[in-house]
Amino acid sequence: MNNKERMIVRIEQERQKLNQLADRYGLRHKAVLNQSVLLDKLINKYNKVKYEDMKRRQPTA
Template sequence: MREPKQIRDQIEQNRHELSRLAEYHGMQDYKVLQQSMVLDELINEYNRFKYNKHFMNRQPIA
């Protein structure tokens, strides 16, 4: 699994690429939709990492 910093950096790079593609091709273009899915996967990966880290660090209530 990648480190959170690597994932955040990739998210930022892909976000810029998505913006560039959308500006050039329009929001309905296949390339834009494909890039959006790539970005979604990166965000999901980052969120899974954060959730698992939070879940593992929880202290028992009792």
Template sequence: MIGDDILRQKLEKARQKLYVLQAKHGFGHASVLRQSAILDNLINQYNRHFYIKEKKPTA
């Protein structure tokens, strides 16, 4: 699985790219929607990663 820092860096890069694309093309453009889906997937991966970390059983 991707390390914490690498995942955070990927998230930030994807967020910045989405911002730039949106400013250039507007919200409905295919490239903006595609980048939004990429960012969503990274956010989901990040949430799963930290949810699993926090939910480890302590027995």
């Protein structure tokens, strides 16, 4: 499993945790908000890695 695949698995795990927390505490609870911030950071990190990988693969004109 490469780094991007591991990141996708982690994102999905954290997304499931966010849903569980939201079901348990409601959307405005501090734990839910903190989990949402963590998930956002992971998604942003994944997108950055993906974008940089795409840039490397594109031929220069």
